[in-house]
Amino acid sequence: MRSVSVDLNNDSSLLIDIPDALCERDKVKFTVHTKTTLNSFQKPEFSVPRQHEDFIWLHDTLVETEEYAGLIIPPAPPKPDFEGPREKMHKLGEGESTMTKEEYAKMKQELEAEYLAVFKKTVQVHEIFLQRLSSHPVFSKDRNFQIFLEYDQDLSVRRKNAKEFFGGFFKNMVKSADEVLISGIKDVDEFFEQEKTFLLDYFSKIKDATAKAEKMTRSHKNVADDYIHISATVILHTGVPRKVEGRVASDQELKLTELLRYYMRDIQAAKDLLYRRARALADYENSNKALDKARLKSKDIPQAEENQRQCLQKFDKLSESGKQELTSFKGRRVVAFRKNLIEMAELEIKHAKVRIKSAVCSEHNLFTHN
Amino acid sequence: MSFSSVRNPPPFLDSEDQEPEYDTRELDSDDGEDIFTGSETDPTTDIFSEEGSFTVEKNHPPAKTNGVQSDEELDLFAEATVELTLTTPNSRGRKEIIGPTGPLSTTMKLEEEESGDTFELNIAVTNPEKMGDGMNAYMTYKVSTQTTLPAFHIKTFSVRRRFSDFLGLYEKLSVKHHLMGCIIPPPPQKSVVGMTKVKVGKEDPSSAEFVEKRRAALERYLQRVVAHPALLQDSDVQEFLEREELPRAVNTQALSGSGFLKMINKASDAVNKMTIKMNESDNWFESKLQEVENEEQLLRRLHASVDSLVNHRKEMCINTAMFAKSVAMLGSSEENSALSRALSQLAEVEDKLEQLHQEQAFSDFFILTELLADYVRLLGAVRVRNSLFYGTLLKYTFCCSWQRWQEAQATLQKKREAEAKLLWANKPDKLQQAKEDLTEWEAKVGQCERDFERISSTLRKEVHRFEKEKCRDFKHHIVKYLESLLRSQHRVVKCWEAFLPEAKAIV
Numbered sequence: 001m002r003s004v005s006v007d008l009n010n011d012s013s014l015l016i017d018i019p020d021a022l023c024e025r026d027k028v029k030f031t032v033h034t035k036t037t038l039n040s041f042q043k044p045e046f047s048v049p050r051q052h053e054d055f056i057w058l059h060d061t062l063v064e065t066e067e068y069a070g071l072i073i074p075p076a077p078p079k080p081d082f083e084g085p086r087e088k089m090h091k092l093g094e095g096e097s098t099m100t101k102e103e104y105a106k107m108k109q110e111l112e113a114e115y116l117a118v119f120k121k122t123v124q125v126h127e128i129f130l131q132r133l134s135s136h137p138v139f140s141k142d143r144n145f146q147i148f149l150e151y152d153q154d155l156s157v158r159r160k161n162a163k164e165f166f167g168g169f170f171k172n173m174v175k176s177a178d179e180v181l182i183s184g185i186k187d188v189d190e191f192f193e194q195e196k197t198f199l200l201d202y203f204s205k206i207k208d209a210t211a212k213a214e215k216m217t218r219s220h221k222n223v224a225d226d227y228i229h230i231s232a233t234v235i236l237h238t239g240v241p242r243k244v245e246g247r248v249a250s251d252q253e254l255k256l257t258e259l260l261r262y263y264m265r266d267i268q269a270a271k272d273l274l275y276r277r278a279r280a281l282a283d284y285e286n287s288n289k290a291l292d293k294a295r296l297k298s299k300d301i302p303q304a305e306e307n308q309r310q311c312l313q314k315f316d317k318l319s320e321s322g323k324q325e326l327t328s329f330k331g332r333r334v335v336a337f338r339k340n341l342i343e344m345a346e347l348e349i350k351h352a353k354v355r356i357k358s359a360v361c362s363e364h365n366l367f368t369h370n
Numbered sequence: 371m372s373f374s375s376v377r378n379p380p381p382f383l384d385s386e387d388q389e390p391e392y393d394t395r396e397l398d399s400d401d402g403e404d405i406f407t408g409s410e411t412d413p414t415t416d417i418f419s420e421e422g423s424f425t426v427e428k429n430h431p432p433a434k435t436n437g438v439q440s441d442e443e444l445d446l447f448a449e450a451t452v453e454l455t456l457t458t459p460n461s462r463g464r465k466e467i468i469g470p471t472g473p474l475s476t477t478m479k480l481e482e483e484e485s486g487d488t489f490e491l492n493i494a495v496t497n498p499e500k501m502g503d504g505m506n507a508y509m510t511y512k513v514s515t516q517t518t519l520p521a522f523h524i525k526t527f528s529v530r531r532r533f534s535d536f537l538g539l540y541e542k543l544s545v546k547h548h549l550m551g552c553i554i555p556p557p558p559q560k561s562v563v564g565m566t567k568v569k570v571g572k573e574d575p576s577s578a579e580f581v582e583k584r585r586a587a588l589e590r591y592l593q594r595v596v597a598h599p600a601l602l603q604d605s606d607v608q609e610f611l612e613r614e615e616l617p618r619a620v621n622t623q624a625l626s627g628s629g630f631l632k633m634i635n636k637a638s639d640a641v642n643k644m645t646i647k648m649n650e651s652d653n654w655f656e657s658k659l660q661e662v663e664n665e666e667q668l669l670r671r672l673h674a675s676v677d678s679l680v681n682h683r684k685e686m687c688i689n690t691a692m693f694a695k696s697v698a699m700l701g702s703s704e705e706n707s708a709l710s711r712a713l714s715q716l717a718e719v720e721d722k723l724e725q726l727h728q729e730q731a732f733s734d735f736f737i738l739t740e741l742l743a744d745y746v747r748l749l750g751a752v753r754v755r756n757s758l759f760y761g762t763l764l765k766y767t768f769c770c771s772w773q774r775w776q777e778a779q780a781t782l783q784k785k786r787e788a789e790a791k792l793l794w795a796n797k798p799d800k801l802q803q804a805k806e807d808l809t810e811w812e813a814k815v816g817q818c819e820r821d822f823e824r825i826s827s828t829l830r831k832e833v834h835r836f837e838k839e840k841c842r843d844f845k846h847h848i849v850k851y852l853e854s855l856l857r858s859q860h861r862v863v864k865c866w867e868a869f870l871p872e873a874k875a876i877v
Contacts, residue, residue, distance in 0.1 A: 198705055201703050202703050202704070205696070205699050205700040205703045208696045208700075209697055209700045211696075212689065212692045212693040212695075213696075215692070216686065216692075216693045218689075219686040219689050220686055222682040222685070223679060223683055226675055226679035229678070230672060230675045230676060230679065330706070334709050334876060334877070337712075337713075338709070338873060338874075338876035341876070342873045345869050345870045346870065348862070349863055349870070352862040352863040355855070356856055356859045356860065356863070359855050359856045359859070360856065363852045363853070366849060
């Protein structure tokens with residue numbers, strides 16, 4: 001999972017991790033642990049409990065901070081979803097009477113492993129979110145980020161206030177600005193024009209790939225579950241193929257699907273940056289028109305000029321930081337894909353070899369037994 | 371049915387107590403009489419015997435040569451295939467061992483024993499061909515035999531048979547052998563839907579699959595039949611394999627569903643009505659039946675799981691193929707050229723994996739599912755009043771012969787009392803008659819006892835043989851399955867190993 005985004009948590013001036021988490025019914029409580037040499041913090045090392053909603057609050061405040069318009073905001077971690085294994089547990093409980101004791105025990109074991117995997121995944125995804133912030137020169141200094149890390153009280157009061165204040169208005173505007181991008185206004189800047197084309201296309205492809213990968217790993221999991229039923233029922237020894245099939249399913253899940261899922265969200269974040277820049281451009285163009293109108297009417301010219309200047313400034317700033325962000329994003333993406341694909345291939349080979357070994361072993365057992 | 375028409379059974383040696391009316395037609399009728407009242411008829415064949423009566427069906431294993439019998443008890447070969455003992459006058463005491471059959475390509479090698487020769491018989495069912503048109507169309511299959519058995523006139527031969535011929539064979543065999551306590555492998559089931567599709571001439575993959583399934587099932591069926599020592603020597607079996615044209619088997623209704631059910635209901639009723647208690651050999655029998663029932667349950671569950679496995683694997687194939695396409699698209703969209711290449715490579719790997727999954731699904735199915743389905747049927751998938759078909763059948767045979775013995779003993783007792791009365795009443799001429807009567811009944815009782823013992827022993831041996839056969843069958847198939855798994859995993863490794871350098875080449 002680390003390989004989803006590399007080069008994080010390298011800067012020892014601010015180290016963040018989530019050493020453990022508790023699962024209480026529907027809610028997950030993360031323990032966010034910080035180690036820092038920065039003076040801006042009160043203590044050199046501290047931990048706070050945080051919920052998923054706190055992470056979302058942090059993400060939203062970052063999105064809605066004008067200053068960060070020219071940056072790619074790391075995608076918010078998805079909500080912990082235990083629905084899958086929970087439903088399966090339920091079904092297993094109902095079907096207990098129809099299975100042998102062995103079968104039931106094995107299925108239960110498998111489900112518990114699944115549950116654990118979901119749990120680990122959600123911890124990591126939350127951790128990576130924080131680590132991306134901490135390793136970013138601008139975000140690491142964000143006031144709200146500091147509050148998130150340090151504030152030893154419940155953040156829920158702040159969360160409520162934030163919601164009321166912003167009301168998600170900003171976010172909605174960004175979302176519906178998809179049309180702005182696609183509307184085909186060719187950008188003067190070659191770099192951004194290319195980026196726009198690439199990101200739009202890539203996003204739809206990666207979204208599709210993610211969906212297909214999820215389907216594939218789900219059916220792989222079904223096959224693995226079938227093997228459990230079979231191996232539990234069979235008198236002869238075919239236990240190992242099942243275990244390996246199961247683990248392969250979860251490895252594929254981790255490596256490939258998570259990679260795709262993560263980058264899908266990341267690309268959405270990059271697209272958001274482009275939207276914001278496009279809007280800034282639109283603002284600038286509007287301010288130009290306003291200035292012309294003002295000049296025509298000879299009214300409020302200095303305000304119009306000031307407005308135009310500010311818009312241009314904002315646009316230029318966005319473009320500059322945007323370019324930087326997008327370039328480093330490319331690099332980051334390629335590196336992550338590479339690491340991930342290598343690891344996945346190596347795991348596949350390893351597991352195939354294990355399966356071969358166990359099949360040979362089983363065959364041998366069959367011959368030496370009755 | 372051709373049973374009664376072809377051969378005239380010779381009078382059996384001790385056939386005074388031959389039960390009446392084995393009416394073969396009753397297999398088909400709805401309210402047949404007591405169908406299983408032993409037909410102890412014994413069709414001889416000219417193939418093996420010379421003067422001696424060829425009594426494999428009756429004496430299996432042969433009781434006449436005691437030395438042979440005791441050898442039978444020992445399981446001399448751990449990996450033994452099938453043993454068959456002939457009691458021809460020349461070859462008394464000589465064993466000929468015939469192995470189980472396999473497809474023409476793979477011959478299973480056999481064990482020798484004492485002075486015995488080894489013989490082989492291999493059977494394959496191939497070349498399904500459609501004959502006729504429309505609703506009268508039917509499939510014929512080529513049944514090829516390759517053998518070194520002296521029973522057959524030539525070494526390699528083949529005939530064409532249709533499905534109803536196979537059913538007809540089963541009918542004939544079950545009529546003859548069930549009473550001896552043999553476990554006859556059942557043929558594949560009729561399928562109206564499957565056949566109609568074929569008849570109508572739909573050239574779709576599902577009807578091709580149906581034909582293939584049936585062909586494979588028929589092959590397995592024949593292989594099991596000839597693996598059974600008594601059946602291999604059966605003239606009907608040999609005729610089935612050899613004869614150019616078989617008379618058309620009609621009324622194969624009895625074999626599917628309701629016909630059997632009715633037979634078994636009758637048998638089950640009769641068993642329940644028996645008030646005579648059995649001796650302790652019953653315990654062995656009862657516990658065996660229980661084992662078989664448990665096993666049947668297990669196999670059914672297993673069959674369901676494997677079925678599910680096959681479906682899920684097929685689903686996985688589809689999803690992998692879609693994923694491969696999606697990754698290819700992603701790769702073409704990727705701006706970094708090395709990554710783009712790697713992604714399209716990944717797509718190819720996934721494509722290859724999908725093919726491998728396909729093949730694996732195929733092997734899952736044909737190796738495992740069909741095997742399990744066979745055994746569910748063999749153990750008696752027809753369940754009647756919560757007992758298995760074969761269990762009930764065997765129990766019935768067992769109980770009948772026990773009952774006959776008891777009844778004979780009771781009659782003997784009565785005759786003794788009658789004799790005693792006459793002795794007392796001093797009627798010399800009637801006394802003579804009574805004495806003769808008594809002798810006759812003593813002989814009968816002796817015969818019944820021997821019959822019972824024989825049947826009991828046959829049953830045990832049959833069950834034992836069946837279990838061995840089943841074990842071997844399963845082992846064989848699981849080994850095949852593991853080998854196919856091995857093969858595909860090797861290819862998986864190759865695929866990923868080819869991909870790895872591409873992934874490493876990303877900059």
